[in-house]
Amino acid sequence: MKQILNVKTNEKEYNIEISDNSFSKLNKEIDEATAGQKRLIVISKKVYDLYYNKFDFSEDELFILKDGEQEKNYKNYLKIIERAIELGLTRKDVMVAVGGGVVGDITGFAASTYMRGIDYIQVPTTLLSAVDSSVGGKNAIDLKNAKNIIGTFWQPKAVFININFLNTLDKRQFLSGLGEVLKYAFIEENCGYETALYLFEFLTLGCEKILQKEPITIIRMIEYCLNLKTAVVNQDEKEGGLRKVLNFGHTLAHALETITRYKKYTHGEAVVYGMFFIINWAYKQEYITYSYYRLSIELLEKYGFKPLNKEFPPEKLVEIMKKDKKASDGKITFIIPYAKKKVKEIKLTPEETVYMFEGVKKLTN
Ligand code: GLY
Numbered sequence: 376m377k378q379i380l381n382v383k384t385n386e387k388e389y390n391i392e393i394s395d396n397s398f399s400k401l402n403k404e405i406d407e408a409t410a411g412q413k414r415l416i417v418i419s420k421k422v423y424d425l426y427y428n429k430f431d432f433s434e435d436e437l438f439i440l441k442d443g444e445q446e447k448n449y450k451n452y453l454k455i456i457e458r459a460i461e462l463g464l465t466r467k468d469v470m471v472a473v474g475g476g477v478v479g480d481i482t483g484f485a486a487s488t489y490m491r492g493i494d495y496i497q498v499p500t501t502l503l504s505a506v507d508s509s510v511g512g513k514n515a516i517d518l519k520n521a522k523n524i525i526g527t528f529w530q531p532k533a534v535f536i537n538i539n540f541l542n543t544l545d546k547r548q549f550l551s552g553l554g555e556v557l558k559y560a561f562i563e564e565n566c567g568y569e570t571a572l573y574l575f576e577f578l579t580l581g582c583e584k585i586l587q588k589e590p591i592t593i594i595r596m597i598e599y600c601l602n603l604k605t606a607v608v609n610q611d612e613k614e615g616g617l618r619k620v621l622n623f624g625h626t627l628a629h630a631l632e633t634i635t636r637y638k639k640y641t642h643g644e645a646v647v648y649g650m651f652f653i654i655n656w657a658y659k660q661e662y663i664t665y666s667y668y669r670l671s672i673e674l675l676e677k678y679g680f681k682p683l684n685k686e687f688p689p690e691k692l693v694e695i696m697k698k699d700k701k702a703s704d705g706k707i708t709f710i711i712p713y714a715k716k717k718v719k720e721i722k723l724t725p726e727e728t729v730y731m732f733e734g735v736k737k738l739t740n
Contacts, residue, residue, distance in 0.1 A: 376591060378598045382510065382605045384612040387530040391510055391605070393597050395538050395590050398429040401498075405471065406431065408496055408533050412469040415459050417482040419474030422500050425543055430473075436462065440478055444637040447477045447517050449525070455485040469494040469532065475501035475548075476508040476642070480523070483514030487529030494532040500540035502552025503643055506559075506600040507621075509534050511608040522629055522637070524700065528613050538593050547641065553585070553678055554643025558623050558650065559600045560674065562710075564717040565620045568606040572599045575674065575716055582677045622701065623710040623718050624649035630695040634687055644680075651675060651682035653711050656731055662713040671712070689732035693725045 377394040392404070417438045418427075438458045440446055459470070472482035472495060479497050486495035499509035515526025541549065559566075560575040577599060578585070584592040604621065611617040628645035640648070651672070658668035696707045706722040713719050723731065 376594055378594060380598065380601050380605055382530065383609050384512070384530055386612075387512075387532075389531060389533050391534040391536065391601055393505075393536045393538070393594050393601070395594065398426070398537075398539065401535060401537050402429075402431040404535055405496065405498065408535075409469050409471065412467060412494065413462060413464050414469045414471055415455070415462055415464055416471045416473060417455060417478055417485075419478045419500065422474050422478075422540070426500075426540075440474065440481070442475075442477065444477060444517065444522075444632075444642075447481050447515070449516055449518075452481055452485055452516050455481065456489055459485070459489050464489065464493065466490045466493055469496060471496045471498060472509075473498040473500065474504070475499065476504040479504050479509050480514045480526070481516055483512070483529055483531065484516055484526055487514060487527040492529060495529075497531045497534040499534070499536055501544055502541055502549055502597075503555055503641075504552075505536045505538075505597050506552060507555045507604070509536070510601055510604055511618075512612065517637075520633060521698065521700075522632060530612075536597060538588075538590060538597070541588055541593065549588070550678065550680075551641035551643030554624075554641075554645075554647040554650075554680075556596060556600055557675060557678065558621075558646060559603050561650065561654075561671065561712055561716060562620045562623050562718050563603060564715070565617070566603040566606045567610060567617075568602050572602060574599050574603070575670075579670075579674055579677065586678070619701075619708070619720055620710055620718050622708075623712075624653060626696060626699065626701065626707065626709050627652050627692070629699055630692040631683070631687070633695045634691060647675060647680045648683040651680070653709060655682070657711045657713065662711060663715075667712075667715050685732075689729045692732070693728045696728065697725055 380391045382389050414436055416432050416436050420439050420441050423439050470482050470486040472479045486493050497509035499505040512528045512530035515523035518524050560578050563574050581592050607618055624646040627649035631645045654671045657663050701708045707728050709721050710718045711721055
């Protein structure tokens with residue numbers, strides 16, 4: 376089974392392929408997409424260990440990147456650039472990212488800055504990178520206390536999503552990807568996609584098949600998420616407005632990741648905590664009805680997620696939120712639900728945000 380989606384921004388048009396093709400077919404497609412180009416393949420260490428014999432890559436064209444958010448740093452970025460110079464890559468050549476979000480982000484950033492920008496191809500191997508970071512052209516590296524603080528918008532030449540990689544993804548990482556998947560259910564009505572996908576209902580009814588990684592359901596699920604994401608990116612590539620809806624759940628998520636130095640929660644887990652938090656708050660503030668609130672919480676709980684206990688002092692989280700690149704004019708930005716499958720942006724002062732934490736209690740009825 377194979378689905379092709381198209382991204383069309385002002386600067387670039389490219390295809391995303393979602394399939395369960397054999398690895399030999401995937402190799403052929405990567406070869407065709409890079410024909411006539413010298414290439415640097417940045418591959419995650421885990422993926423290299425598990426899959427190297429399935430790829431036709433030569434050792435010479437590889438840069439193996441250790442796994443973990445801490446590897447998305449400027450030292451590795453410079454090493455990738457140095458490797459590109461060693462291999463003699465020119466402006467006509469290409470980088471290929473094979474791995475999760477860390478590999479995709481750092482490779483995209485390296486490709487966007489090497490010789491002022493060369494082609495790159497995304498081959499995401501985790502669910503999280505398939506449904507979010509490999510598509511839409513955002514890339515970045517982190518500094519110690521600031522995630523994704525250095526980066527560009529640079530669209531890939533192609534994205535090949537092959538769901539066979541998900542067979543070896545551990546449960547925690549798979550659930551982490553589902554965190555980003557669930558996000559799309561809450562923002563569907565904002566995205567301006569041409570038809571109603573009923574993703575909220577699809578995820579509610581399809582939970583069992585999804586958790587069993589049933590291939591057709593997984594392909595459909597990724598396709599629905601990317602239908603929504605590409606619709607957003609096609610309208611607002613550089614996050615002037617609409618694209619902000621993709622940050623639903625992310626204000627608290629980034630603060631949780633930062634306060635724990637990216638060690639305690641996966642990105643998807645942090646996003647889920649962020650969604651629980653903001654859904655609870657929106658209900659208490661009467662932005663959403665009780666029935667939508669219940670359906671929303673039940674959807675998250677169906678996948679085994681739970682809200683975060685009050686673990687960190689709100690003042691410390693708010694201090695971090697103030698430094699987030701989405702904060703402006705001293706205010707903190709949240710994307711909140713305000714109607715069924717619809718969200719909007721609000722800006723709160725740091726004091727109001729601290730109060731927001733104090734007002735949130737898990738409802739038991
Ligand atoms: N991950 C959010 C975005 O691509 O805009």
